[in-house]
Amino acid sequence: MTTPVVSIAYHSGFGHTAVLAEAVRAGAVEAGATVHLIKVDEITEAQWELLDGSDAIVFGSPTYMGTASGAFHQFAEASSKRWFTDTWRDKLAAGFTNSASKSGDKLHTLQFFQTLAGQHGMTWVNLGLKPGWNTSEASENDINRLGFFSGAAAQTHNDLGPEGVHKADIATAEHLGRRVAGTARTFARGKAAA
Numbered sequence: 001m002t003t004p005v006v007s008i009a010y011h012s013g014f015g016h017t018a019v020l021a022e023a024v025r026a027g028a029v030e031a032g033a034t035v036h037l038i039k040v041d042e043i044t045e046a047q048w049e050l051l052d053g054s055d056a057i058v059f060g061s062p063t064y065m066g067t068a069s070g071a072f073h074q075f076a077e078a079s080s081k082r083w084f085t086d087t088w089r090d091k092l093a094a095g096f097t098n099s100a101s102k103s104g105d106k107l108h109t110l111q112f113f114q115t116l117a118g119q120h121g122m123t124w125v126n127l128g129l130k131p132g133w134n135t136s137e138a139s140e141n142d143i144n145r146l147g148f149f150s151g152a153a154a155q156t157h158n159d160l161g162p163e164g165v166h167k168a169d170i171a172t173a174e175h176l177g178r179r180v181a182g183t184a185r186t187f188a189r190g191k192a193a194a
């Protein structure tokens, strides 16, 4: 059986987004992937090489001032070294973010990830879930309760620590991990058969 390699390249200033990174990892492991969890603000040369050897890279960052954090942007800029050599071309990419407000302009962070993936020639894997919590009978505990399509989005109250990350958002991030791992396996099989 093909074992996909999924890397999660993320930043978390105060630990909330790290909870989601763990959830993406758990989902991808459940779907049979080998997973590397990489903190982009502490990334080593060996970890850059892990990214280079991955089938899929999942980008994760809190939303700060309506975009990914400065630390994530620094990583994105540093990835230009890979852009010159097309090292990430045709890998899969996906993304997740967390912020304090229900919207908080999180969509812009996910769109930034999509642009980054596009610049590298990567193929974007969306969330693949219908929106939750959008009828009178729906619940805030629904998976994809914030109704995003392009990636996994979470909202954590400003006055709560990482233990306050919403269970539905954790489930949404786990789903993304499973989806990326499954898609990576399908692509790997397709390449092998081509």
Ligand SMILES: Cc1cc2nc3c(=O)[nH]c(=O)nc-3n(C[C@H](O)[C@H](O)[C@H](O)COP(=O)(O)O)c2cc1C
Pocket (backbone or CB within 6 Å): 011, 012, 013, 014, 015, 016, 017, 018, 061, 062, 063, 064, 065, 066, 067, 098, 099, 100, 101, 102, 103, 104, 105, 156, 158
């Ligand atoms: C500098 C800064 C900017 C922020 N900007 C936003 C924002 O634009 N929208 C929002 O909803 N929350 C914003 N927040 C709140 C964070 O997104 C929120 O606290 C998040 O849970 C932090 O995740 P982390 O612990 O992984 O860093 C901001 C927080 C900081 C520190």
